[in-house]
Amino acid sequence: MNPATLSGGRADRSMTWGMRGARMMGWASFGLAAAFVLAPERIARTFGLEGKENLIRAFGAQELLAGMGSLSVDAAPAMWSRAAGDVVHIGTLATALRSPDEGRRRNVAIGLAALVGFLAVDTVIAARLGSERSRAKGEQRDYSDRSGFPKSRSPAAGGRGGRQEAREGEPVPAQ
Template sequence: MTASAAKQTGLGLGVFSLALGAAEIFAPERIARALGLDEHGTAKTVIRAFGFREVAAGVMLLRGPAVSFNAWNRVLGDTMDTAALLAGLRMSKRPGAILGSLALVGACAALDRWTASALDEETGEVLPLDKGQSDISGR
């Protein structure tokens, strides 16, 4: 993947994160219901909290789409999503919906990891700095 393609993918992931996060923040009950979980219990709270995490990840990617740390942040979020979905699988009335969500998260995780790795390879650093910005003192 070229640096330009990785940056474009980072921008796209940022927009996706904002949209997904907004849905999780403003409609956690509907998401819980679609997954067959109790829409008034813990699932609602977890989904909303994950929404705020997703919005933060989106903002970071839109602000710095070529910074691999921002893409790695999404990989960490994918891990959290997977763990939460696996926990919800045991209590879901719609296990097929949970399994479908796990497949989507897996696909997103693969794209996130691919993007983060490409950005790491391009810059050689997890947190690339522009030349001249690494010296905080300004000398």
């Protein structure tokens, strides 16, 4: 709470849990991006993905973009792209399940479980954001009775009888 604020309730906020979730996942993306870009060799060793260091770096770039998008005003498409990224990560990590090293297979299993969790969270948040922002179809109101002109006027725009009406070829004087 800001020091100038005396009290405030969460119910009085404009942020929905979908928005807050997107922010949280956006910052998580930055953390993953940093790990993927700065320590791809270590990640490859941990999960038995040796030789795929450049792919891991590319995942880092993708996480960076997804993170920036998730923190933006248009977080829903970024969250869907995060979910798509999760699927690609799962597919890549699943290839390491064939590792002969039991320890690495355990790491992969833990990593896959985490990624599935991320996928579920990202999907729920993306869907939630979409529903929060959507407009109800077919329920647009008709405001054709709101002319704003209490006195009746002719249907054409020109010659409406306004006191300020200009004469032919003569600009309206500034006020």
